[in-house]
Amino acid sequence: MANGSRQAAWEFFGAELKRRRENAGITQTELGARVFVSGGYIGQFEQAIRKPQLDIAQRIDDALQTDGIFERLWQKLIRDRRYADYFARTAELERLATRICDWEPSVVPGLLQTPAYTRALVLATQPFAADELVEERVAARAERAAILEDATRPEYCAIVHETVLRVPVGGREVAARALTHLAEAARSRKVLLQVLPYSAGATANNGSLRLMEFDDAPPTAYTETSFSGSVLDDPAVVKRASRAYDLIRGAALSPDASLALIESAAEDFRRCTRTT
Numbered sequence: 001m002a003n004g005s006r007q008a009a010w011e012f013f014g015a016e017l018k019r020r021r022e023n024a025g026i027t028q029t030e031l032g033a034r035v036f037v038s039g040g041y042i043g044q045f046e047q048a049i050r051k052p053q054l055d056i057a058q059r060i061d062d063a064l065q066t067d068g069i070f071e072r073l074w075q076k077l078i079r080d081r082r083y084a085d086y087f088a089r090t091a092e093l094e095r096l097a098t099r100i101c102d103w104e105p106s107v108v109p110g111l112l113q114t115p116a117y118t119r120a121l122v123l124a125t126q127p128f129a130a131d132e133l134v135e136e137r138v139a140a141r142a143e144r145a146a147i148l149e150d151a152t153r154p155e156y157c158a159i160v161h162e163t164v165l166r167v168p169v170g171g172r173e174v175a176a177r178a179l180t181h182l183a184e185a186a187r188s189r190k191v192l193l194q195v196l197p198y199s200a201g202a203t204a205n206n207g208s209l210r211l212m213e214f215d216d217a218p219p220t221a222y223t224e225t226s227f228s229g230s231v232l233d234d235p236a237v238v239k240r241a242s243r244a245y246d247l248i249r250g251a252a253l254s255p256d257a258s259l260a261l262i263e264s265a266a267e268d269f270r271r272c273t274r275t276t
Contacts, residue, residue, distance in 0.1 A: 007089070010048040013073050018046040020064050035059035051077075082140035086229040090210065090222045091144060093231070094154075099213040102158040103205060103248055107169065108178055109158045111145050112185055117178040118142075120170030148190045157192040159245075159252050161203070165195065165265035176269035183262050186255065194252040195261050204247035211238075211245055 021031050021042070028046070029039030035056055044050035052060070057074040061067070083091050094100060094111075102109045108117060118141045122134050147153055160182075168175040186193040196203065208224040221232040221241035232238055253261065 009077055014046040014048040020066055024064050031063060034063040082136050089231050093212055095147060096214055097154045097212040098215055099155040101211040101245055103209040103245055104164060105161040106163055108164055110141050111148060112182055113141055114178050114181050115142055116170055116174045120174055159194045159196055159248055161196045162198050165262060172269040172273045176266045179262050179266035183259055186259050192255060193258055194255055195258040196248060196252045200251040204244040209241060209245060211242055
């Protein structure tokens, strides 16, 4: 279940609920009456259409005498706050990918972020978040980045817009270290890194874009905006996404020129830090 998608995990919850209800010899309507919801709600739980509240999961455990299994499943699924729901499947797929290609128009790609940079991004979008939640998100992103250290790491390509190099996320010192980390990753050949300069003008894709390839499955694409993301597996759509990525790559600087620009931008931030 840990390697399945979030939706697959909820489907497991529903299938287990149905199995145990039927083993107990009671109908959806009867179970609903015992936990104070309609029988239709129970059916939606079993089909993973609707997610129960914690108190309902606890009452289901009591009604079916399941020793807390549904409460524990609920705690695992609902309180795994490391990823936004729309990104969870992509985080799982990247561990299986043999090739990943990222395009990021506004921030350093997640697999290449430093903890301080990630922390600044989380706080920018969730300024009132508890420290625990912030650190969970930071740790989760660092955990994801570990795939680039594995002997079987995927082939990884990333293109970032020059904007990424100019915005002092977390302040100039944090930004300088983030760009230095980018440069080090490129020099160690963990990533084939390119920059799309301002001079390139309009881009073929305005939001984040990721392409993933696998040994035993068709390629997928993932697109993201500020508040949502979508995994795309329709072959025609993935083909269009790949073409957009190729157009961006064709307009980007060479890896060597990109590295020089990244290092120059990092030095600009450091110079400003020294003079303030």
